[in-house]
Amino acid sequence: MPSETSEATLIPLPRFADARGSLTVAEYAHQLPFVPRRVFFVYGVPRASMRGEHAHKACHQAIVCASGSMKVEVESLAGTRQFTLDSPESLLYLPPMVWAAQHGYTEGTISIVLASDPYDPDDYIRDHGEWRALIRS
Amino acid sequence: MPSETSEATLIPLPRFADARGSLTVAEYAHQLPFVPRRVFFVYGVPRASMRGEHAHKACHQAIVCASGSMKVEVESLAGTRQFTLDSPESLLYLPPMVWAAQHGYTEGTISIVLASDPYDPDDYIRDHGEWRALIRS
Numbered sequence: 650m651p652s653e654t655s656e657a658t659l660i661p662l663p664r665f666a667d668a669r670g671s672l673t674v675a676e677y678a679h680q681l682p683f684v685p686r687r688v689f690f691v692y693g694v695p696r697a698s699m700r701g702e703h704a705h706k707a708c709h710q711a712i713v714c715a716s717g718s719m720k721v722e723v724e725s726l727a728g729t730r731q732f733t734l735d736s737p738e739s740l741l742y743l744p745p746m747v748w749a750a751q752h753g754y755t756e757g758t759i760s761i762v763l764a765s766d767p768y769d770p771d772d773y774i775r776d777h778g779e780w781r782a783l784i785r786s
Numbered sequence: 787m788p789s790e791t792s793e794a795t796l797i798p799l800p801r802f803a804d805a806r807g808s809l810t811v812a813e814y815a816h817q818l819p820f821v822p823r824r825v826f827f828v829y830g831v832p833r834a835s836m837r838g839e840h841a842h843k844a845c846h847q848a849i850v851c852a853s854g855s856m857k858v859e860v861e862s863l864a865g866t867r868q869f870t871l872d873s874p875e876s877l878l879y880l881p882p883m884v885w886a887a888q889h890g891y892t893e894g895t896i897s898i899v900l901a902s903d904p905y906d907p908d909d910y911i912r913d914h915g916e917w918r919a920l921i922r923s
Contacts, residue, residue: 670831694807
């Protein structure tokens with residue numbers, strides 16, 4: 650299990666392959682640091698689109714790129730990192746209070762986002778200046 | 787939220803679309819009748835493959851076909867039904883003790899399976915005769 654962290658972390662998923670195909674798995678308390686009460690599927694994203702551009706106050710998220718390829722820019726007190734997601738063989742864990750933006754989606758990309766909490770518009774911080782002030786306080 | 791059922795149920799997922807792409811969502815207690823403690827991703831399945839062919843004693847599962855197309859044969863006391871999954875806009879809920887088999891995968895199909903419980907080999911019933919005896923008892 651990934652140790653407690655306030656940084657985005659790329660977590661490899663175990664892969665089981667045989668003549669019937671491949672399977673990767675994310676299980677709570679092993680690869681997945683939280684139990685997802687909400688799952689969403691993102692698709693049909695135009696290549697020039699920028700998604701995300703917010704932080705969550707309390708919600709933990711994890712992104713898997715099931716098909717295609719995408720980039721995730723993550724910003725925290727430690728600085729900015731870019732992750733490329735292009736297979737169901739890893740999961741990008743985003744703890745609360747990291748700023749994230751997704752872009753560079755290739756055609757046909759499908760991503761799955763696991764979220765620890767039900768949808769709550771009050772959990773979003775959409776103003777980058779407000780977010781910076783909060784993480785520095 | 788889908789009512790308590792012992793039958794496989796196709797559950798439509800709300801879809802939110804804008805210029806940045808489409809998003810569908812499955813949230814616990816609404817579209818998702820259980821909290822998934824395990825998520826797995828199935829891909830690279832040859833067209834002639836048959837997957838599944840078992841029932842679970844206690845584990846609830848839900849399948850979303852994120853890309854491509856697949857068929858799921860489900861058998862219960864009520865008889866046999868076939869579902870075609872071909873978009874992230876619906877989720878097939880499989881309660882415990884239904885017999886399910888997946889086949890007819892088109893090239894590039896990616897499916898996501900949400901499972902209520904950690905992996906437990908003892909939760910599987912792989913013998914169809916044993917399963918029939920159990921559901922009739």
